[in-house]
Amino acid sequence: MIGTCSAVSCAVAPVAAAPVAALADAGAMAATDIARQVGEGCRTVPLAGHVGFDSLPDQLVNKSVSQGFSFNILCVGETGLGKSTLMDTLFNTKFEGEPATHTQPGVQLRSNTYDLQESNVGLKLTIVSTVGFGDQINKEDSYKPIVEFIDAQFEAYLQEELKIRRVLHAYHDSRIHACLYFIAPTGHSLKSLDLVTMKKLDSKVNIIPIIAKSDAISKSELTKFKIKITSELVSNGVQIYQFPTDDESVAEINGTMNAHLPFAVIGSTEELKIGNKMMKARQYPWGTVQVENEAHCDFVKLREMLIRVNMEDLREQTHSRHYELYRRCKLEEMGFKDTDPDSKPFSLQETYEAKRNEFLGELQKKEEEMRQMFVQRVKEKEAELKEAEKELHEKFDRLKKLHQDEKKKLEDKKKCLDDEVNAFKQRKTAAELLQSQGSQAGGSQTLKRDKEKKKAPHHPTQAGSVAGSCCKLPNCMVKGAMFSGLL
Amino acid sequence: MSKGLPEARTDAAMSELVPEPRPKPAVPMKPVSINSSLLGYIGIDTIIEQMRKKTMKTGFDFNIMVVGQSGLGKSTLVNTLFKSQVSRKASSWNREEKIPKTVEIKAIGHVIEEGGVKMKLTVIDTPGFGDQINNENCWEPIEKYINEQYEKFLKEEVNIARKKRIPDTRVHCCLYFISPTGHSLRPLDLEFMRHLSKVVNIIPVIAKADTMTLEEKSEFKQRVRKELEVNGIEFYPQKEFDEDLEDKTENDKIRQESMPFAVVGSDKEYQVNGKRVLGRKTPWGIIEVENLNHCEFALLRDFVIRTHLQDLKEVTHNIHYETYRAKRLNDNGGLPPGEGLLGTVLPPVPATPCPTAE
Numbered sequence: 001m002i003g004t005c006s007a008v009s010c011a012v013a014p015v016a017a018a019p020v021a022a023l024a025d026a027g028a029m030a031a032t033d034i035a036r037q038v039g040e041g042c043r044t045v046p047l048a049g050h051v052g053f054d055s056l057p058d059q060l061v062n063k064s065v066s067q068g069f070s071f072n073i074l075c076v077g078e079t080g081l082g083k084s085t086l087m088d089t090l091f092n093t094k095f096e097g098e099p100a101t102h103t104q105p106g107v108q109l110r111s112n113t114y115d116l117q118e119s120n121v122g123l124k125l126t127i128v129s130t131v132g133f134g135d136q137i138n139k140e141d142s143y144k145p146i147v148e149f150i151d152a153q154f155e156a157y158l159q160e161e162l163k164i165r166r167v168l169h170a171y172h173d174s175r176i177h178a179c180l181y182f183i184a185p186t187g188h189s190l191k192s193l194d195l196v197t198m199k200k201l202d203s204k205v206n207i208i209p210i211i212a213k214s215d216a217i218s219k220s221e222l223t224k225f226k227i228k229i230t231s232e233l234v235s236n237g238v239q240i241y242q243f244p245t246d247d248e249s250v251a252e253i254n255g256t257m258n259a260h261l262p263f264a265v266i267g268s269t270e271e272l273k274i275g276n277k278m279m280k281a282r283q284y285p286w287g288t289v290q291v292e293n294e295a296h297c298d299f300v301k302l303r304e305m306l307i308r309v310n311m312e313d314l315r316e317q318t319h320s321r322h323y324e325l326y327r328r329c330k331l332e333e334m335g336f337k338d339t340d341p342d343s344k345p346f347s348l349q350e351t352y353e354a355k356r357n358e359f360l361g362e363l364q365k366k367e368e369e370m371r372q373m374f375v376q377r378v379k380e381k382e383a384e385l386k387e388a389e390k391e392l393h394e395k396f397d398r399l400k401k402l403h404q405d406e407k408k409k410l411e412d413k414k415k416c417l418d419d420e421v422n423a424f425k426q427r428k429t430a431a432e433l434l435q436s437q438g439s440q441a442g443g444s445q446t447l448k449r450d451k452e453k454k455k456a457p458h459h460p461t462q463a464g465s466v467a468g469s470c471c472k473l474p475n476c477m478v479k480g481a482m483f484s485g486l487l
Numbered sequence: 488m489s490k491g492l493p494e495a496r497t498d499a500a501m502s503e504l505v506p507e508p509r510p511k512p513a514v515p516m517k518p519v520s521i522n523s524s525l526l527g528y529i530g531i532d533t534i535i536e537q538m539r540k541k542t543m544k545t546g547f548d549f550n551i552m553v554v555g556q557s558g559l560g561k562s563t564l565v566n567t568l569f570k571s572q573v574s575r576k577a578s579s580w581n582r583e584e585k586i587p588k589t590v591e592i593k594a595i596g597h598v599i600e601e602g603g604v605k606m607k608l609t610v611i612d613t614p615g616f617g618d619q620i621n622n623e624n625c626w627e628p629i630e631k632y633i634n635e636q637y638e639k640f641l642k643e644e645v646n647i648a649r650k651k652r653i654p655d656t657r658v659h660c661c662l663y664f665i666s667p668t669g670h671s672l673r674p675l676d677l678e679f680m681r682h683l684s685k686v687v688n689i690i691p692v693i694a695k696a697d698t699m700t701l702e703e704k705s706e707f708k709q710r711v712r713k714e715l716e717v718n719g720i721e722f723y724p725q726k727e728f729d730e731d732l733e734d735k736t737e738n739d740k741i742r743q744e745s746m747p748f749a750v751v752g753s754d755k756e757y758q759v760n761g762k763r764v765l766g767r768k769t770p771w772g773i774i775e776v777e778n779l780n781h782c783e784f785a786l787l788r789d790f791v792i793r794t795h796l797q798d799l800k801e802v803t804h805n806i807h808y809e810t811y812r813a814k815r816l817n818d819n820g821g822l823p824p825g826e827g828l829l830g831t832v833l834p835p836v837p838a839t840p841c842p843t844a845e
Contacts, residue, residue: 043596043597043598044597044599044600045572045597045599047571047600048571050570051568051570051792052601052789052792052793053547053599053601053604053606054601054602054604055792055793055796056542056547056604056606056796057604058539059794059796059797060538060539060542060797061538061539061542063797063798063801064535065535066730066731069534116529116531118528118529118530120532121531121532121535123531123534164812164813164816164817165809165813166809168805169801169805247540247544249540303530307529307530308533309533310537311531311533311537312534312538312541313537313541316541320651324649331647332647
C-alpha cells in the first residue's frame with residue numbers, strides 16, 4: 001500500500017486520492033478539521049518515503065471491531081402496521097414477541113437486544129417498539145412515553161459521562177440511533193397524531209418515515225401520497241433525517257434516495273417459490289408481491305440506506321447533534337453556564353458541589369424528620385401502655401377487694417357456725433348432766449351408748465319436747481329430751 | 488431467540504403512563520446471540536467501510552514528545568521516523584545560542600499525508616533537559632506541560648456548547664533517549680521515567696546505538712530492562728492494559744525482547760548494493776538505518792507508527808486522561824479551583840503530580 005505522497009498547500013483540503021491540487025480551491029470541499037488547523041499556521045511537509053501511517057484507519061477500525069458496535073432502532077407506529085414483521089425481514093430473522101393487542105391502556109415501549117455476528121463484525125442490535133400507540137381514545141399524551149424513553153437513554157449516557165470514574169469506551173450505548181416512523185397507508189395524508197409525534201421527536205432522534213403495508217396502495221396513489229406527505233412535513237417544519245451528501249462516494253446514491261423518502265415498504269417473512277428461487281413475498285389471489293423487488297416496494301432501498309450505507313452516519317449524528325443538544329439543554333437547566341471565560345472552568349463543578357450539598361442537607365433533614373416521628377410514636381405507645389397498666393391495676397384491686405369481701409363473709413358464716421356448734425355443745429353437756437341425774441338407774445352403759453350416739457350428729461330441733469320424733473334411731477327419745485332441754 | 492417475558496418485564500423496563508419524576512434509563516434485556524450468517528447476508532460488516540471513510544475524512548492528530556540530553560540525536564531520529572524535516576536540528580541553531588537555562592518546551596506542528604490519510608503531527612521538543620549542572624526537578628516543566636494539555640482538553644470537554652471535534656494536543660507518546668553508556672541507567676533517567684510513566688506513555692530508546700557491539704547491546708538492554716522492572720517503572724506497552732490474550736502475547740514479546748529499541752537515526756542517503764538507503768557513513772562501513780541487522784530503527788518505526796499508533800492514542804485518552812480527570816474532579820472536592828462565582832484567582836495547574844490512585 002505505497003501511498004501517494006503529496007505535498008499539501010496550507011489553505012486547501014484536497015480530495016483524498018487525487019494528486020496535488022495546489023490551487024486555492026477552498027470552496028470546493030467542505031473544510032475538514034485538519035484544514036482548519038492547517039490554516040492556523042502549521043506547515044505541511046512532503047514525505048520522502050513511505051512512513052506507514054496510512055494503516056491508521058485500519059488500526060482504528062480493528063480496535064472498533066474488537067470492541068463491537070451497537071445500533072439501536074426505535075419503531076414508532078400504530079398497532080398492526082407491521083413493525084415486528086419489518087424488523088424480522090430487515091434482519092433476516094425471527095425476533096421474539098407475540099403481536100400486541102389493541103386494548104393497551106397507554107403507550108408502552110418494548111425493547112429487545114440481540115447479538116448479531118457477521119464475518120468478524122459483532123453488532124449489538126437493540127430494537128425498541130411502541131406498544132399500543134394510537135389505540136387510545138384520547139391520544140394527546142401518546143408521544144410522551146416515547147420522548148421520555150429517548151431522553152432516558154441520553155440521560156444515562158450523560159450520567160456516565162459526568163461521572164468521576166467513568167468507563168466510556170466500554171459503555172454500552174443505548175441511545176436511539178434511528179427512528180422508523182410507520183405511516184398508515186391511507187393514501188390521503190398524514191394523521192394529526194403522526195404530525196404531532198414527529199414534531200416532538202425530530203430534534204431528539206433521526207426520523208426516517210416509512211409507509212407501512214404499502215401493498216395496499218397502487219402505484220399512482222403512492223406517488224401522490226409521497227408528495228403529500230413530504231409537503232406536509234415541510235410545511236409543518238418537521239426535520240426528518242437526510243442522508244448525507246457531503247462524501248462524494250455516497251453523495252450520489254444518498255441524493256437519489258433522499259428523493260424517494262418516505263420509503264414504501266412491505267414486510268414478509270414467508271418465503272415463496274417464484275420462478276426457481278425462494279423469495280420473501282406475500283401471496284394474494286391476484287398476484288404475488290415480492291419484498292425484494294424494487295419495482296414492487298422500496299424495501300431494498302431502506303435496507304441499503306439504513307444498514308449498508310449510513311449506519312455509521314446515523315450513529316454519529318445521534319452523538320454529535322442530538323445528544324449534544326440534549327446535554328446542552330440539560331446542563332443549562334441544571335444551572336450550569338459557560339458565562340464568560342473566567343468562570344468557565346469548573347463552574348460545572350461548583351454547581352455540582354452545591355447540588356450535592358443541597359442533596360445531603362435534604363437527606364439529613366429527612367433523617368431528622370424520621371427520627372422525630374419515631375420518637376413521637378414511641379411516646380404514644382408508652383402512654384398507651386401506661387393506660388393499660390393502670391387499668392389492669394384497678395382491675396386487680398377490684399378483684400382483690402371482692403375477694404376480701406367474700407372471704408370476710410365466709411369467715412362470718414364460719415363464726416356463726418362455730419357459735420352454733422359451741423352452743424350445741426353446751427346444750428349437749430347440760431343435757432347429759434340432766435340425763436345422768438335423771439336416769440342413774442339406766443345405768444352407765446346406756447349413758448355410754450348414748451354418749452357414743454350423741455357423737456353422731458343430729459340436726460337440732462326447735463324448742464319443745466319431741467319425744468323420739470327427731471330421728472329414727474333407737475334410744476333417740478333421750479336425745480330428744482336433751483335437745484328440748486338445751487334449746 | 489430471546490425468551491420474551493410477558494408484560495411484567497415490559498412494565499419494569501419502560502416508562503409508562505404514570506410520569507415518573509426522573510425517567511429511569513431502560514435496561515435492555517439480556518442480548519440473545521444470533522449468528523446472522525445462517526440467515527442470509529444483512530450487510531452489517533459494511534460498517535467497517537463506513538467507519539473507515541469517516542475517519543479518513545476527519546483526519547488524525549498525533550503528538551510525540553522527545554526527551555533526552557542534547558546531542559543524543561533526537562531531532563534526527565524524529566526526522567527519520569517521519570521521513571521529513573519535522574524537527575529542526577540543534578546544529579542548525581545559531582551557534583551563539585546558549586543552552587537554555589531551564590527546560591524549554593517547543594511544540595511544532597506539521598501536516599503530513601499519505602495514502603489519503605492526513606495526519607497532524609506535532610513534535611514536542613525539550614531542549615535543555617539534563618544539560619545543566621544541577622538537574623534537579625528538570626522533569627517538572629515537562630510534567631507541567633503534559634498536565635496542561637490534559638487540562639485544556641478537560642476544559643473543552645466540560646463546556647456546555649462543545650466543539651464537534653475537540654482539538655487534541657495531549658501528548659500521546661514520549662520517546663525517552665537513553666545515553667548508550669553500556670553500563671546502566673543514570674539516576675536522572677530513572678527519576679524522569681518514574682515520575683512520568685504514570686502520566687504519559689513512555690517508550691525508552693537507546694540512542695546512537697552504533698557505538699555498541701551486538702553483545703554490548705543485548706547486555707545493556709537486559710540491564711536496562713531489569714533496572715526498570717526493579718524500580719517499578721512501566722513503559723509502554725503497559726502490562727496492565729493488555730486487553731486480550733492476543734495483545735498480551737504480542738506485547739510480551741516486544742516488552743521482553745525488543746524494548747528498549749536501540750536505534751540509529753539518519754537523514755542522509757547512500758548507495759548500498761545498488762539501492763539508495765538511509766545511513767551513516769563511517770570509515771569502516773555504512774550503517775544502514777533500516778536494516779534490522781544493523782539497528783532496530785525499523786522495529787521502532789513499525790511499532791510506533793504501523794501497529795500501535797492508534798493504541799497509543801487510546802491509552803492516552805482512556806487511561807491517562809481519565810486518571811487525570813478523576814484526580815482533578817476529586818481533588819477539588821467539587822469546589823472550583825479558581826475563578827468561580829466568587830472571583831478568586833485561578834491557581835496554576837499542578838506541576839507536581841498528586842499521588843495517583845493506583
